Amino acid sequence: MRSNITFLLLISSLATFSQNVGKLAENYIQENGVEIISNFKELLSIPNVAFDLKNINRNAEFIKTELEKRDVEAELLRMVGTPPIVYGYLPVKNAKRTLAFYVHYDGQPVDKTKWTNDPWQPTYYSKAIFEGGEPISFPTTQGEIDLNHRIYARSAGDDKAPVTAILTALDLIKENKLKITSNLIFFFEGQEEAGSRQLQRYLEDNKELIDQIDLWMFCDGPVHQSRKPQLVFGVRGVTGMEVAVYGPNRPLHSGHYGNWAPVPGQMLSDLISSMKDEKGNVIIDGFYDDVEPLSESEKQALANVPEIDSQLKSELGVNTTEGTGSYYERLLLPTLTIRGLSSGNTGKLARNVIPATATASLGIRLVKGCDPEKQKDLIEAHITKQGYHIVREEPDQETRLKYPKIALITRGSGYPAARTSMDEPIAQEVINRTKDIVGDDLILLPTLGGxxxxxxxxxxxxxxxxxxxxxxxxxxxHAADENLRIENLWYGIKLMSGLMTIQK
Amino acid sequence: MRSNITFLLLISSLATFSQNVGKLAENYIQENGVEIISNFKELLSIPNVAFDLKNINRNAEFIKTELEKRDVEAELLRMVGTPPIVYGYLPVKNAKRTLAFYVHYDGQPVDKTKWTNDPWQPTYYSKAIFEGGEPISFPTTQGEIDLNHRIYARSAGDDKAPVTAILTALDLIKENKLKITSNLIFFFEGQEEAGSRQLQRYLEDNKELIDQIDLWMFCDGPVHQSRKPQLVFGVRGVTGMEVAVYGPNRPLHSGHYGNWAPVPGQMLSDLISSMKDEKGNVIIDGFYDDVEPLSESEKQALANVPEIDSQLKSELGVNTTEGTGSYYERLLLPTLTIRGLSSGNTGKLARNVIPATATASLGIRLVKGCDPEKQKDLIEAHITKQGYHIVREEPDQETRLKYPKIALITRGSGYPAARTSMDEPIAQEVINRTKDIVGDDLILLPTLGGxxxxxxxxxxxxxxxxxxxxxxxxxxxHAADENLRIENLWYGIKLMSGLMTIQK
Known part of the structure; x- marks a missing residue:
């Protein structure tokens, strides 16, 4: 009983402090919203496609300078010909832990013809364009700001908002003389949208700078579709392969040879169809065998996630879904997706031919336990089982004449899934601290689909x-008209302030 | 016995005469080959794509003038905005029949980048390019001409060669004072490669000019793959349709939605796969029901056609064929061919998306007995049976939410097959006369595949x-580097001379 009372007192004291941080952040935003939005706009104005090294470096320098203004020891980790990592370090005396904040400051390439406005000239809207929002001036007084306002620009959502949230959190912590309780490391990557190809080498080459980190926090991706906050403990892995099947060695007249020459579009359809059952579950031998089951905590967390199937169906215009299970259950399984099909032509370009080949691009997502190479091996074994002779380059005449069915397989690269246990003590600290800020509405997801x-x-x-x-x-x-809702920027600032000042 | 002797004497006398025509034609070609090739070259130099009305009219005028030079009453039948028909008439006193020669003087559009030489600047080759032939000068002396020489130009094979063959046949008949035994009508069309859209109206509007015709002879298409001469008594009909199936209302991230959103490429593959059995026979209810069976003559003729399956397999680089049966057996059935498939992207453009739609272009060939509309109805009924709701335009949100599977079907136009009985007396006359020229090697085909x-x-x-x-x-x-083998031009001249002078 006694310990319970102590516990309750402790909770109560923490809650008060947390409410203070929340309240203080709220107040700070109330007073400085115009400037925060202006700072965000400035950051968004710097073009940030990874291969545009000149501009990507301008982003890095800008962020480094902003960190330094806030007493963070900052440097640019460089590797020739690649976007630098902005590395920042804020040591705290007697800190019991080191938290790393990962953000990426590069954005997806743009097709400007599809954007309503220039992607690097941030535009302010009364609400989302798809809701009928209109462009309005950036706010100059606090009273003008509405939570539904949106800023449109490349990387507004993915992934510059956390940069501004972190910088603002440092500002409000300083102004309110709050205590940062962990050593903080900032790790801002510049080539995430280009595939993070040098990330592993950056990590290896700068081992001493990151070795002390106890927890990596990836400030990336969206909150829940219900607009509720969420923490996510894993991601699916990804890989892919391309399969081309062969008919005649050149496109043939569909009259002269129709019914006689093998039709690659038919063969490919048969092959693809053999990979799933009627409901859309993969029936390739062993495809689901390595899936690591959920822990009790994960199962419980999942049970508390709001159902979004109905909303998604309505939003995406589908009556039914693939496979058996709810959206979140389906994310816990590896996928096999036909990303693309091509053979001959369709539409106005369709001709009366039997095409020479048909090609499918297969996307594969992996969950914890699945190995990217093994998963592709299973698909290949299935293709072989369907009677195909597998080749790695265009078949020559001898090969063509030897085998009734030939598939050219090109294996893509990829990487496995990852999942952190919610039961880890440091994970529990982050969960509790986030609940301090947002209340019990917090959603805990074992994994993202992406x-x-x-x-x-x-x-x-x-x-x-x-x-x-x-x-x-x-x-x-990743698309045109990328944007951030103002309420989400405010949420980010509050959350970052909270995580920097975890009690205990 | 007596009648048999008479019959033998008659045969012998005909054979002698026929050998005479063949021999006379042979001699004429021997003496005038250089000029014949030069005339052919001149005709091939006039660009002849149907929509290029200026040039197509130049072709028509040229042919009309050439007919008139040979005492044929010629005129251009015109319809505004379409290529004219060159109509020629050569009446013969006391003729018992009227024979019509159909040829088309227009050619397929060209993609000049794919041609070795300009398609309308005829080029002379020592043999086929694919056999290693080299360009050589057009012959100036008879001794230079080899039967394997080829002329490369648009419409060299399809379908200007019969124009030159007919004009030359008239020349050699005149020079040798041979007797033309039928009224001859020449009907040269200028928009066959553009779909012969006005052909029916031309026939209706000029009923009085064609009503007397007893037999239409279509001088078009190639001889047998074995290089043996052939007569063909039918063609398959043709139609088509496009089927688009629907996933989400926009392309989705294959990670966030993979395993949950319906994948149109998968759905389409299942649908296509359901249309044929493993061997490639169509299993749509009723698809083969209306096929009219072959007559005894047709069966016998077919039994005498040289087997070409092995040659074709080797030439086209396939180990096996679709369906059960030999090449010629397969031409006697309606077809269902996947002419094209498209969904998302493949190759370097492949993205990690679930595409919004997948589309198949279905080519359909028909044989005698099949109705183009009914055949499409059967396919639609099959698609419905697979659980699809069929729409005629892009489905709206309400439709999307109402039906689990939606297929947008766009029906193409088309026309039925045709087949003339080999047993018709006039057909027998043509068969016998052609045998006079070429001997018993003549192949009789009930139908073309095209x-x-x-x-x-x-x-x-x-x-x-x-x-x-x-x-x-x-x-x-229809492709680049169209050509005609000189021996085939000579064959055409002999055959046309023979047909114009059918005895009896």
Whole structure:
């Protein structure tokens, strides 16, 4: 009983402090919203496609300078011909832990013809364009700011918002003389959207700078579709392969040879159809065998996630879904997706031919336990079982005449899934601290459907990693008219302030 | 016994005469080969794409003038905005029949980047390019001409060679004072490669000019792949349809939605796969029901056609074929061919998305007995049976939410097959006369695999129609580097001379 009372008192004291941080952040935003938005706009104005090294370096320098203004020891980790990592370090006396904040400052390439406005000339809207929002001036007084306002620009949602949230959190902590309780490391990557190809080498080459990190927090991705905050403990892995099947050695007249020459589009359809059952479950031998089951905590967390199937169906215009199970259950299985099909032509370009080949691009997502290479091996074994002779380059005449069915397989690269246990003590600290800020509405997801190379941290570095998203789910990431809802920027600032000042 | 002797004497006398025509034609060619090739070259130099009305009219005027030079009453039948028909008439006193020679003087559009030489600057080759032939000068002396020489130009094979063959046949008949035994009508079309859209109206509007015709001879297409001469008594009909199936209302991230959102490429593959059995036979209810069986003559003729499956397999680089049966057996069935498939992207453009749609272009060939509309109805019924709701335009949100599977079907136009009985007396006359010229090696085919709107003659005009091809099978018709083998031009001249002078 006694201990319970102590516990309750402790909770109560923490809650008060947390409410203070929340309240203080709220007040700070109330007073400085115009300037925060202006700072964000400035950051968004610097073009940030990874291969545009000149501009990507301008982003890095800008962020480094902003960190230094806030007393963070900052440097640019460089590797020739690649975007630098902005590395920042804020040591704290007697800190019991070191927290790393990962953000990426590069964005997806743009097709300007599809954007309503220039992607690097941030535009301010009364609400989302798809909701009928209109462009308005950036606010000059606090009273003008509405939580539904949106800023449209490349990387507004993915992934510059956490940069501004972190910088603002440092400002409000300083102004309110709050205590930062952990050593903080900032790790801002510049080539995430280009595939993070040098990330592993950056991590290896700068081992001494990151070795002390106890927890990596990935400030990336969107909050829940219900607009509720969420923490995510894993991602799916990703790989892929391309399969081309062969008919005649050149396109043939569909009259002269129709019914006689093998039709590659038919063969490919048969092959693809053999991979799934009627409901859409993969029936390739062993495809689901390596899936690591959920822990009790994960199962419980999942049971508390709001159902979003109905909302998604309505939003995406589908009556039914693939496979058996709810959205979140389906994310816990590896996928096999026909990303693309091509053979001959369709539409106005369709001709009366039997095409020479048909090609399918297969996307494969992996969950914890699945190996990217083994998963592709299983698919190949299935293709062989369907009677195909597998080749690695265009078949020559001898090969063509020897085998009735030939498939050219081109295996893509990829990486495995990653998942951090919610039961880890440091994970529990982050969960509790986030609940301090947002209340019990917090959603805990065992995994995202999408992929990030998180395995480099969880499996290579062997450190826990949690995804801490702040963007709205409808931020149009990777597409035209990317945007951030103002309320999500405010949420990010509060959350970052909270995580920097975890009690205990 | 007596009648038999008479018959033998008659045969012998005919054979002598026929050998005379063959010999006389041979001699004429021997003496005038250089000029014949030069005339052919001149005709091939006039660009002849149907929509290029200025040049197409130059072709028509040229042919009309050449007919008139040979005492044929010629005129251009015109319809505003379309290529004219060159109509020629050569009446013969006391003729018992009227024979019509159909040829088309227009050619397929060209992609000049794919041609070795300009398609309308005829080039002379020592043999086929694919056999290692080299360009050489056009011959200036008889001794230079070799039967394996080829002329490369658009329409060399399809379908200007019969124009030159007919004009030359008239020349040699005149020079040798041979007797033309039938009224001859020449009907040269200028928009066959553009779909013969106005052909039916031309036939209707000029009924009085064509009503007397007893037999239409279509001088088009290639001789047999074995290089043996052939007569063809039918064609398959043709139609088509496009089927688009729907996933989400926009392309989705294959990670966030993979395993949950319906994958249109998978759905389409299942649908296509359901249309044929493993061997490639169509299993759509009723698809083969209306096929009209072969007559005894047709069966016998077919039994005498040289087997070409092995040659074709080797030439086209396939180990096996679709369906059960030999090449010629397979031409006697309607087809269902996947002419094209498209969904998302493949190759370097492949992205990690679940595409919004997948589309298949279905090519359909018909044999005698099958109705183009009914055949499409059967396919639609099958698609419905697979659980699809069929729409005729892009489904709206309400439709999307209402039906689990939606297929947008766009039906193409088309026309039925046609087949003339080999047992018709006039067909027998043509068969026998052709044998006079070429010997017993003549191949008689009940039908081509390809399509021509022959039904306009056999079914609408109710007149027999026989295809009388002269081009080599490897003439690259419809493609780049179209060509004619010189031996085939000579064969055409002999055959036309023979047909114009049928005895009896």
């Amino acid at each position: 992929s990030l190379p998180l395995y480099l941290f969880t499996d290579v570095l062997q450190k826990p990693a949690i995804i801490v998203p702040i963007a709205n789910h409808d931020n149009n990431q | 399509s021509l709107p022959l039904y306009l003659f056999t079914d609408v005009l109710q007149k027999p129609a026989i295809i009388v091809p002269i081009a080599n099978h490897d003439n690259n018709q």
